[in-house]
Amino acid sequence: MRLIFLGAPGAGKGTQAQKLCEKKEIPHISTGDILREAVANKTQVGLAAKSYMDQGKLVPDEVVVNIVSERLQKPDCKKGFLLDGFPRSLKQAEELDNKLDELGLNIDKVIYFSVDEDEVVRRITGRRICSKCGENYHIESLKPKKDGICDKCSSELYQRNDDTAETVKKRLDVFKKESMPLVNYYKNKSLLTEIVANKSIDEIFNEVIEVFL
Numbered sequence: 001m002r003l004i005f006l007g008a009p010g011a012g013k014g015t016q017a018q019k020l021c022e023k024k025e026i027p028h029i030s031t032g033d034i035l036r037e038a039v040a041n042k043t044q045v046g047l048a049a050k051s052y053m054d055q056g057k058l059v060p061d062e063v064v065v066n067i068v069s070e071r072l073q074k075p076d077c078k079k080g081f082l083l084d085g086f087p088r089s090l091k092q093a094e095e096l097d098n099k100l101d102e103l104g105l106n107i108d109k110v111i112y113f114s115v116d117e118d119e120v121v122r123r124i125t126g127r128r129i130c131s132k133c134g135e136n137y138h139i140e141s142l143k144p145k146k147d148g149i150c151d152k153c154s155s156e157l158y159q160r161n162d163d164t165a166e167t168v169k170k171r172l173d174v175f176k177k178e179s180m181p182l183v184n185y186y187k188n189k190s191l192l193t194e195i196v197a198n199k200s201i202d203e204i205f206n207e208v209i210e211v212f213l
């Protein structure tokens with residue numbers, strides 16, 4: 001099972017990807033998570049990526065393509081994988097196709113999570129994340145049992161640097177310009193399923209599961 005999750009920031013890709021990967025026991029490859037870890041560890045990639053991320057811009061294609069190419073060659077990807085937040089431009093999609101050809105693999109399905117802009121802004125600005133295990137929360141719709149503390153591992157929750165109202169607007173503009181063309185790209189390859197994601201996490205997950213029936 002080799003999958004891609006597409007969607008605007010805040011469409012719920014990460015939450016759905018975590019749930020599906022747990023169920024199907026495949027690795028969840030989120031370029032955003034990999035880049036945030038690189039920034040936190042101040043690696044060369046992290047230092048190069050930080051200013052783009054803080055401004056809500058895309059990190060240069062060659063940086064992310066290298067990250068994904070290396071990751072896809074790890075042994076755990078043999079049983080499949082889910083790409084979340086990659087590709088994000090036509091150039092990245094073409095590079096991914098080249099890499100998969102080289103590895104003799106192909107993508108089975110692409111799920112596009114569509115959601116309207118007001119809902120995205122509400123979700124992103126209220127999003128809080130566990131500093132240790134990465135679990136997602138929301139200050140109104142997915143509250144932790146204890147304010148600011150992760151239910152799963154009791155670590156502190158934080159707000160991403162790029163989850164502020166100003167940066168969200170920039171990220172949405174970038175999504176429309178750079179990433180929306182991917183919807184047609186994968187539609188033309190007959191790989192795309194659209195899920196309208198203005199619903200609860202469980203309702204959306206039921207629709208995700210149906211895609212694989």
Ligand code: AMP
Pocket residue numbers: 009031032033035052053054056057058059060061064084085086087088092162171
């Ligand atoms: P995300 O967690 O997917 O919202 O990604 C957070 C930020 O990481 C984005 O706003 C970009 O700056 C960067 N990023 C993540 N994935 C990519 C990608 N495939 N291409 C370029 N930049 C990316």
